[in-house]
Amino acid sequence: xLKIDNLHAAINGTEILKGLTLEVKAGEVHxxxxxxxxxxxxxxxxxxxxxxxxxxxxxITFEDKDLLEMSIEERARxxxxxxxxxxxxxxxxxxxxxxxxxxxxxxxxKGRPLISAKDFLSLVKxxxxxxxxxxxxxxxxxxxxxxxxxxxxxxxxxxxMLEPKLAVxxxxxxxxxxxxxxxxxxxxxxxxSKDNATLVITHYQRLLDYIIPDFVHVLYDGKIVKTGxxxxxxxxxxxxxxxxxxxx
Amino acid sequence: xxxxxxxxELAKDLADREYxxxxxxxxxxxxxxxxxxxxxxxxISAKKNEPSWLLEYRLKAFEVWKTMIxxxxxxxxxxxxxxxxxxxxxxxxxVKKYESWDDVDPEMxxxxxxxxxxxxxxxxxxxxxxxxxxxxxSVGTSFKAKLAELGIIFCSFSEAVQEHPELVKKYLGTVxxxxxxxxxxxNSAVFSDGSFCYIxxxxxxxxxxxxxxxxxxxxxxxxxxxxxxADELSYVSxxxxxxxxxxxxxxxxxxxxxxxxLNNAEIKYSTVQNWYPGDxxxxxxxxxxxxxxxxxxxxxxxxxxxxxxxxxxxxxxPSCILKGDYSVGEFFSVAVTNNFQQADTGTKMVHLGRHTxxxxxxxGISAGQSQNSxxxxxxxxxxxxxxxxxSQCDSLLMGSVCGAHTxxxxxxxxxxxxxEHEATTSKIGEDQLFYCQQRxxxxxxxxxxxxxxxxxxxxxxxxxxxxxxxxxxLSISLEGSVG
Numbered sequence: 001x002l003k004i005d006n007l008h009a010a011i012n013g014t015e016i017l018k019g020l021t022l023e024v025k026a027g028e029v030h031x032x033x034x035x036x037x038x039x040x041x042x043x044x045x046x047x048x049x050x051x052x053x054x055x056x057x058x059x060i061t062f063e064d065k066d067l068l069e070m071s072i073e074e075r076a077r078x079x080x081x082x083x084x085x086x087x088x089x090x091x092x093x094x095x096x097x098x099x100x101x102x103x104x105x106x107x108x109x110k111g112r113p114l115i116s117a118k119d120f121l122s123l124v125k126x127x128x129x130x131x132x133x134x135x136x137x138x139x140x141x142x143x144x145x146x147x148x149x150x151x152x153x154x155x156x157x158x159x160x161m162l163e164p165k166l167a168v169x170x171x172x173x174x175x176x177x178x179x180x181x182x183x184x185x186x187x188x189x190x191x192x193s194k195d196n197a198t199l200v201i202t203h204y205q206r207l208l209d210y211i212i213p214d215f216v217h218v219l220y221d222g223k224i225v226k227t228g229x230x231x232x233x234x235x236x237x238x239x240x241x242x243x244x245x246x247x248x
Numbered sequence: 249x250x251x252x253x254x255x256x257e258l259a260k261d262l263a264d265r266e267y268x269x270x271x272x273x274x275x276x277x278x279x280x281x282x283x284x285x286x287x288x289x290x291x292i293s294a295k296k297n298e299p300s301w302l303l304e305y306r307l308k309a310f311e312v313w314k315t316m317i318x319x320x321x322x323x324x325x326x327x328x329x330x331x332x333x334x335x336x337x338x339x340x341x342x343v344k345k346y347e348s349w350d351d352v353d354p355e356m357x358x359x360x361x362x363x364x365x366x367x368x369x370x371x372x373x374x375x376x377x378x379x380x381x382x383x384x385x386s387v388g389t390s391f392k393a394k395l396a397e398l399g400i401i402f403c404s405f406s407e408a409v410q411e412h413p414e415l416v417k418k419y420l421g422t423v424x425x426x427x428x429x430x431x432x433x434x435n436s437a438v439f440s441d442g443s444f445c446y447i448x449x450x451x452x453x454x455x456x457x458x459x460x461x462x463x464x465x466x467x468x469x470x471x472x473x474x475x476x477x478a479d480e481l482s483y484v485s486x487x488x489x490x491x492x493x494x495x496x497x498x499x500x501x502x503x504x505x506x507x508x509x510l511n512n513a514e515i516k517y518s519t520v521q522n523w524y525p526g527d528x529x530x531x532x533x534x535x536x537x538x539x540x541x542x543x544x545x546x547x548x549x550x551x552x553x554x555x556x557x558x559x560x561x562x563x564x565x566p567s568c569i570l571k572g573d574y575s576v577g578e579f580f581s582v583a584v585t586n587n588f589q590q591a592d593t594g595t596k597m598v599h600l601g602r603h604t605x606x607x608x609x610x611x612g613i614s615a616g617q618s619q620n621s622x623x624x625x626x627x628x629x630x631x632x633x634x635x636x637x638x639s640q641c642d643s644l645l646m647g648s649v650c651g652a653h654t655x656x657x658x659x660x661x662x663x664x665x666x667x668e669h670e671a672t673t674s675k676i677g678e679d680q681l682f683y684c685q686q687r688x689x690x691x692x693x694x695x696x697x698x699x700x701x702x703x704x705x706x707x708x709x710x711x712x713x714x715x716x717x718x719x720x721x722l723s724i725s726l727e728g729s730v731g
Contacts, residue, residue: 048686076688088683092701101697102687109688141701158687 530588533560
């Protein structure tokens with residue numbers, strides 16, 4: 001599904017990713033772990049197409065298409081979803097209006113008819129209960145006045161609504177208490193299928209107690225330096241990142 | 249490589265937008281030769297078959313106007329109009345009253361349908377009574393019979409002069425005196441037509457009253473006069489929407505609107521203004537110098553809502569004189585400027601009565617090389633005990649070469665008053681755009697969403713069908729050419 005080959009990316013002339021290679025297949029859950037400054041969030045931003053980052057060399061293909069040639073919204077419509085580390089507030093724009101616009105843009109892209117008001121409402125009902133998002137939040141302005149936990153839950157709600165093929169969760173566990181973490185992870189697990197894939201970016205092993213990865217990759221200094229199964233996460237937790245640094 | 253969106257690109261895209269309502273109707277107009285003197289005023293008055301008191305009113309205004317100079321305190325720059333080069337009266341030749349809709353000039357109908365406001369549709373779908381003003385003479389008035397049953401008068405200003413001279417004489421110039429300002433004096437001397445509305449005591453007007461204005465004949469200025477009187481315990485919601493055809497030369501629009509809300513009455517006055525703003529190089533466009541003011545007696549309320557997207561230069565301060573005790577004034581405004589547009593707009597809230605209350609919500613959006621100013625005065629007079637004001641002035645900037653300015657004036661002469669002022673200035677967030685785009689929403693739609701969200705508090709004040717039109721206008725103004 002997603003193939004990243006020897007990716008180099010820079011921001012303001014400083015190289016952050018230095019030859020990253022990664023393959024994610026449909027049905028798989030991959031975790032990217034690493035110390036601060038390793039390039040985890042940069043990877044998420046480059047996949048989503050954030051313009052601040054310049055890809056200097058390497059390729060990313062998504063379902064055999066050149067992802068780097070696509071605009072931000074094309075990537076999203078093709079099925080790439082980024083759950084933001086810091087979800088953005090959009091005052092005056094209701095969550096439902098926002099999502100309905102998004103769903104219809106995606107449908108239009110795929111040549112499908114626009115969603116009916118009735119179908120949309122039942123989808124909102126179904127998916128909001130699914131991630132335990134208070135229905136009153138669905139009609140409030142996007143993320144405005146939401147608590148940290150509500151914002152993260154709202155990201156997963158949006159993910160459930162948009163049904164992406166590839167979900168990239170950027171530090172979704174940061175700032176969550178254990179109950180919120182369980183709910184968010186539960187949502188991600190329930191959305192898992194053989195046709196979609198998840199890339200979980202995290203600093204701590206904690207989230208991986210709830211979202212069980214098929215592969216764990218350690219990102220350090222812009223490269224993946226170690227890949228293993230879920231036990232690698234536990235090993236990291238125990239030994240810390242210095243172990244990787246010194247092993248290099 | 250990545251089709252990301254920068255503000256500079258936005259600024260460029262916006263500049264390429266063409267005015268969507270730029271077309272000219274070919275209806276023959278009866279135009280008075282250019283120039284302004286006593287003779288012209290006599291001619292206008294005679295053409296309209298006016299009583300002598302009104303002619304005297306005009307002549308007196310002309311005398312006052314001659315002694316005045318154009319105001320220059322507004323934060324706008326423009327070539328001063330040559331008042332002798334303007335024709336002060338233009339009426340469609342076909343001035344006879346229409347017996348039925350079928351009698352209306354087909355081309356006039358087409359003009360209206362191009363504007364998306366065909367009378368049939370308006371009548372059928374919305375129940376809005378439309379008084380369509382093309383140039384200076386009102387050509388279509390609907391729902392009149394229905395309103396007449398309730399004693400409501402809603403007609404062209406000229407008609408009111410003929411049919412209800414006592415009301416016009418009693419209230420004309422009582423809120424905006426002829427000597428108020430340069431353009432109000434000019435309007436008082438040469439106004440051609442406009443709308444008149446009277447709601448009798450205790451009557452709640454059952455429908456939104458709506459007038460569409462449109463400048464049509466080339467080289468003519470338009471001097472509309474509107475007078476709305478809400479008698480005691482009555483209520484009316486009045487809508488005014490404007491579009492104008494594309495022109496190369498500047499057109500002057502100097503309207504005067506007077507609202508009178510007697511004891512316990514309420515007037516809600518909503519405007520969507522989309523005069524031709526000029527092209528992307530700043531050529532042409534309408535000069536919109538408007539005086540709008542209302543007076544509130546005891547427990548009365550006046551609420552102004554405006555969405556201003558058009559005109560090359562706008563100079564407009566819908567104001568409230570809160571004369572009566574416990575009276576309320578409100579001002580909700582969205583002003584969008586683009587390319588070389590300049591807007592200096594805001595409100596005056598003059599608190600005279602005790603326990604008077606005013607609210608000001610102003611949202612400015614500037615793009616291109618435009619200049620957008622909020623200018624407001626909150627004045628609490630000595631006797632206005634326990635008065636309150638809340639003002640919020642927000643500015644949104646798009647691109648790096650536009651300007652947003654805020655000039656709030658506060659004068660308080662009573663220590664029991666409570667005045668609050670909040671102001672913010674922000675740029676449209678790259679983060680917000682990225683967030684929307686990551687959900688699959690195009691840049692264009694994202695900007696429209698964000699801007700409409702930003703203006704929501706004001707748009708919510710508009711009647712339903714008008715709100716939809718206003719949203720469309722905002723989209724046309726800012727979204728249309730992005731991408």
